[in-house]
Amino acid sequence: MEYLPIFIQIKNRPCLVVGGGSIAARKVALLRKAQADVTVVSPELCDELKALNDDGAIHYVARGFEEADLDSCVLVIAATDQREVNERVSELAHDLRLPVNVVDNQELCSFIMPSIIDRSPVVIAVSTGGSSPVLARLIRTRLEGSIPAAYGRLGKLVERFRDKVKSAFPTVESRRGFWEKILEGPVAEKVFTGHDNDAEAMLDKAIEEQSQLPETPGEVFLVGAGPGDPDLLTFRALRLMQQADVVVYDRLVSPAIMEMVRRDAEVVYVGKERDKHTMQQENINQLLVRLAKEGKRVLRLKGGDPFIFGRGGEEIELLAQEGVAFQVVPGITAANGCSSYAGIPLTHRDYAQSCVFVTGHLKDGSVDLNWKALAHPNQTVVFYMGLHGAPTLCKEMIAHGLPASTPVALVEQGTTPQQRVLIATLDTLLDVIKNEDIKPPTLIIVGEVVSLHDKLKWVEEHHADNVDGVFAYRDK
Numbered sequence: 083m084e085y086l087p088i089f090i091q092i093k094n095r096p097c098l099v100v101g102g103g104s105i106a107a108r109k110v111a112l113l114r115k116a117q118a119d120v121t122v123v124s125p126e127l128c129d130e131l132k133a134l135n136d137d138g139a140i141h142y143v144a145r146g147f148e149e150a151d152l153d154s155c156v157l158v159i160a161a162t163d164q165r166e167v168n169e170r171v172s173e174l175a176h177d178l179r180l181p182v183n184v185v186d187n188q189e190l191c192s193f194i195m196p197s198i199i200d201r202s203p204v205v206i207a208v209s210t211g212g213s214s215p216v217l218a219r220l221i222r223t224r225l226e227g228s229i230p231a232a233y234g235r236l237g238k239l240v241e242r243f244r245d246k247v248k249s250a251f252p253t254v255e256s257r258r259g260f261w262e263k264i265l266e267g268p269v270a271e272k273v274f275t276g277h278d279n280d281a282e283a284m285l286d287k288a289i290e291e292q293s294q295l296p297e298t299p300g301e302v303f304l305v306g307a308g309p310g311d312p313d314l315l316t317f318r319a320l321r322l323m324q325q326a327d328v329v330v331y332d333r334l335v336s337p338a339i340m341e342m343v344r345r346d347a348e349v350v351y352v353g354k355e356r357d358k359h360t361m362q363q364e365n366i367n368q369l370l371v372r373l374a375k376e377g378k379r380v381l382r383l384k385g386g387d388p389f390i391f392g393r394g395g396e397e398i399e400l401l402a403q404e405g406v407a408f409q410v411v412p413g414i415t416a417a418n419g420c421s422s423y424a425g426i427p428l429t430h431r432d433y434a435q436s437c438v439f440v441t442g443h444l445k446d447g448s449v450d451l452n453w454k455a456l457a458h459p460n461q462t463v464v465f466y467m468g469l470h471g472a473p474t475l476c477k478e479m480i481a482h483g484l485p486a487s488t489p490v491a492l493v494e495q496g497t498t499p500q501q502r503v504l505i506a507t508l509d510t511l512l513d514v515i516k517n518e519d520i521k522p523p524t525l526i527i528v529g530e531v532v533s534l535h536d537k538l539k540w541v542e543e544h545h546a547d548n549v550d551g552v553f554a555y556r557d558k
């Protein structure tokens with residue numbers, strides 16, 4: 083981020099606006115909305131500001147800007163049409179470490195003003211970092227339309243009941259659970275339809291009833307996060323990602339997806355790179371049980387689909403044994419994501435009538451597969467975790483009857499901005515892996531369907547190391 087969005091408390095605090103024209107008037111209006119104590123310095127005032135001055139709503143100093151005007155103010159906005167004056171205000175304010183905004187001159191600003199959607203106490207600020215005010219306004223317009231004005235009244239209702247709820251529900255988790263139900267349920271609906279008194283009565287009743295209930299037990303959400311692109315998450319995954327108290331994730335979950343997890347959730351990284359398990363599987367299983375038994379909603383977030391080479395089965399086995407509630411949310415597995423984004427259909431009437439997913443990495447590190455069943459001319463074989471065992475893979479597929487010229491695709495970091503697709507054959511695969519410095523996570527697709535890549539590829543590759551969104555292991 084180029085800028086940190088923050089909300090500043092300026093109620094009753096002295097703020098200075100330099101300039102007396104219509105742009106200055108707009109800034110004054112904003113500051114007054116936030117209940118600031120506004121002083122305007124300018125030789126002249128536009129009608130709007132004159133009216134405010136006549137009403138005693140602002141302090142007015144009728145002259146040009148002077149250094150001493152900055153004394154004791156907490157924030158300053160320069161909105162004159164004189165470049166030198168704006169520059170001077172900016173320079174002096176920077177010297178004093180005073181937040182300064184100069185209208186239409188981002189370089190002179192220490193803070194910029196966002197587009198605002200005001201549903202006070204709910205306020206949404208949209209900024210494009212100054213790059214496109216038009217885009218910010220467009221986004222604002224969309225949000226305006228989708229966030230009813232009643233959200234402000236809902237926010238006020240929550241404000242009024244905050245202390246009551248705090249004393250009725252002793253733990254953070256229980257309060258959070260209570261508010262989530264309220265804000266998505268009939269109480270909120272009452273507010274949206276203008277029945278605020280009914281909403282208050284219902285909220286009182288809900289506090290009384292629900293605070294008597296025993297604490298809700300914890301639960302584990304075993305969720306497939308897909309191969310990397312956040313757009314490939316399911317709706318359900320996203321919903322549970324927003325509800326979790328704790329997130330337990332491993333290296334295949336891309337940072338772009340982690341960005342979408344509830345902000346205040348506790349986050350536990352459990353690694354799991356080949357041969358470098360940050361936390362042993364047994365310990366992960368135990369951790370899930372312990373967290374759920376503490377009453378937490380635990381999001382176990384896994385790359386791809388949890389039940390495809392994801393050890394998801396092992397994790398819920400212990401949960402079932404321990405009587406912990408859980409649910410499983412499928413994700414798009416790497417084979418689906420990578421093949422789609424590489425333009426390689428896994429089956430095709432002319433080339434492959436079956437498709438097999440196999441792991442190139444067995445429990446003991448060997449690659450002992452049923453090669454006879456895999457080496458079929460009209461079959462696509464997708465190898466997960468296949469890089470390490472690639473020499474065996476090529477040797478055995480050829481030894482069991484596939485031509486050495488059978489096309490093979492390597493899809494590295496599929497579906498992410500760093501996706502690379504490299505095409506080889508069974509007898510050139512090892513050279514390509516070595517020469518192109520292929521790294522995990524990479525999927526290996528073997529079969530005639532790979533020949534369609536050239537015609538059907540549609541994702542542009544950037545080959546950029548500096549694009550955000552790489553997997554965690556790349557940072558090490």
Ligand SMILES: C[S@@+](CC[C@H](N)C(=O)[O-])C[C@H]1O[C@@H](n2cnc3c(N)ncnc32)[C@H](O)[C@@H]1O
Binds near residue numbers: 384386391498525
């Ligand atoms: C332990 S398996 C996990 C598979 C995951 N559960 C799934 O359904 O995709 C890890 C392997 O999946 C493959 N993989 C996962 N995400 C990938 C991606 N974005 N690009 C390429 N391969 C990926 C790689 O072969 C990697 O070694």
